[in-house]
Amino acid sequence: MAHVPAEDQLEHIAAAIDEIATADVQRLEQLRTSLLGRKAGALTHVLRSIPALDAEQRRTVGRRANELKHAIESAITARERTLAAAVGTGPAVDRTMPGRRRWRGARHPITQVVDEICGIFRELGFSRIMGPEAETEEYNFTKLNIPLDHPAADMQDTFYLKPGVVLRTHTSPVQARTMERYAPPIRVVVPGLAYRRDPFDPSHAPVFDQIEGLVVDEGVSFVDFKAAIDFFAKRFFSADTAVRFRPSYFPFTEPSAEVDAQCQNCRGTGCSTCKQTGWMEIMGAGMVHPAVFEACGIDSERYTGYAFGMGPARIAMVRYGIPDIRMFFDNDMRFLDQFLE
Ligand code: DAH
Numbered sequence: 001m002a003h004v005p006a007e008d009q010l011e012h013i014a015a016a017i018d019e020i021a022t023a024d025v026q027r028l029e030q031l032r033t034s035l036l037g038r039k040a041g042a043l044t045h046v047l048r049s050i051p052a053l054d055a056e057q058r059r060t061v062g063r064r065a066n067e068l069k070h071a072i073e074s075a076i077t078a079r080e081r082t083l084a085a086a087v088g089t090g091p092a093v094d095r096t097m098p099g100r101r102r103w104r105g106a107r108h109p110i111t112q113v114v115d116e117i118c119g120i121f122r123e124l125g126f127s128r129i130m131g132p133e134a135e136t137e138e139y140n141f142t143k144l145n146i147p148l149d150h151p152a153a154d155m156q157d158t159f160y161l162k163p164g165v166v167l168r169t170h171t172s173p174v175q176a177r178t179m180e181r182y183a184p185p186i187r188v189v190v191p192g193l194a195y196r197r198d199p200f201d202p203s204h205a206p207v208f209d210q211i212e213g214l215v216v217d218e219g220v221s222f223v224d225f226k227a228a229i230d231f232f233a234k235r236f237f238s239a240d241t242a243v244r245f246r247p248s249y250f251p252f253t254e255p256s257a258e259v260d261a262q263c264q265n266c267r268g269t270g271c272s273t274c275k276q277t278g279w280m281e282i283m284g285a286g287m288v289h290p291a292v293f294e295a296c297g298i299d300s301e302r303y304t305g306y307a308f309g310m311g312p313a314r315i316a317m318v319r320y321g322i323p324d325i326r327m328f329f330d331n332d333m334r335f336l337d338q339f340l341e
Contacts, residue, residue: 006046006053006061013042013068020075025092028079035072043069109339110209110328113316114191117211120235124228126187126213131174133193137164139173143295144252157197167195171212172252175288175307178214179296184303185217191312202324209312214288216298216305222255222287225306233261233282237319242268244279253286253307264318273321280318283310 013035020031035043046065050058086093107115118128141153159167174190190212198204215224226245233243241262248258261282263274270276285308290300313325322328327335 006049006057007064009042009046010061010064010068013046013072017068017071017075020072020079023079025083028076028083032076036069043072103333104340106336106340108328109316109320109336110312112339112341113312113319114209114211117232117236117310117312117315118189118191120232121189121213121228123235124187124231126189126215129174129178129188129190130192131168131171131177131190133168133195134161135166135168135173137166139176140166140168140170143176143292144172145289145291145295146251150251159195159197168192169196170194170309171210172307172309174212175214175252176292176296179216179293179298184298184305185215186305187215187217189213200326200329202326203314205313205325205329208325211310211312213285213308213310214305215307216288216293216303218303220304220306222306225285225287225308228306229259229283229285229308236315237261237264243282245285248284248286250284250286252289252292254289256284256286259283259285259308261318265321273318282315282318283308285309 016031016035020028023031033041035041038044043065046061047069050062050065053061086095118126122128137148140158141148141150146153158169161167171190171192171194174188174192178186178188178190192210192212193207194210195207196204198206200206215228230243233241241264243262244260245257246260248256250256259282260279262268263271263278263280265271265273266278268278270278274280285306288305288307293300293303293305313328316322316328317325
């Protein structure tokens with residue numbers, strides 16, 4: 001370096017001061033050594049060369065070199081303080097390390113569908129209520145006009161908790177509890193779990209969601225029911241989704257119907273999802289049977305009503321094209337991630 005004039009060396013050193021303010025621990029040590037180091041420090045070198053300079057240079061170079069020395073020392077001290085504060089007293093923290101991914105929670109897709117369905121019925125004036133999952137045979141069967149020796153009671157392959165007490169096989173017993181507890185007019189939807197001794201397969205699960213609906217008032221007719229379900233299907237699926245009502249049988253309704261919505265996959269032309277029919281079944285329903293009214297203390301001469309029961313998992317499968325109900329139970333994040341809200 002001897003051939004470089006001392007003034008130029010000082011300018012070079014001054015240029016390095018800025019870097020001190022952003023240096024990490026390692027780099028700060030390097031800068032300290034390369035500037036102030038006893039053996040090879042650039043500033044040390046200049047200071048040592050001063051005695052050999054002529055009188056005029058000795059003064060200017062000496063003053064400037066001392067200024068820089070103080071500036072460097074105070075910059076290093078300041079940077080050390082900042083780094084120490086960031087690190088604390090613990091081990092060094094690598095602040096450049098990428099953040100860890102955190103899982104963000106969301107409602108299960110079936111819960112989302114249940115909430116959405118109840119929200120649509122809310123617009124029609126339905127309240128959302130709940131009932132017990134452990135239920136007596138009386139409410140699960142008898143009050144719904146299903147005698148215990150009736151095939152309908154067998155039809156529902158039942159989990160018994162103890163004699164007379166079952167895991168409810170449907171949400172319909174909440175109809176009876178509601179009619180006993182509240183006077184008409186009644187408009188409720190009842191989401192909840194139901195249990196049947198079915199093995200898991202692509203379209204069955206031993207525990208599944210249902211939503212029960214019940215309307216009781218003077219002058220309620222099947223037309224009111226059709227209007228409500230048509231509104232629901234158009235709101236939930238799409239404005240051009242048609243529904244149809246097929247005659248059916250349930251002990252607790254007369255007449256009874258099964259309701260189909262146009263297949264969301266082929267829009268009614270027929271595909272493998274709808275077994276070429278163009279329709280997907282979405283619920284069982286009917287006009288409340290007078291025997292059920294009587295069992296629940298409601299005057300069947302004065303009041304009429306309709307009831308329906310649907311499976312939100314089934315409806316979610318129709319809507320999203322999900323081929324296997326078991327996907328709702330696997331909790332595979334690759335599946336659930338598609339339903340983040
Ligand atoms: N409880 C029936 C089932 O689980 C579904 C059902 C059918 C509910 C007709 C109703 C109804 O309220 O009116 O299969």
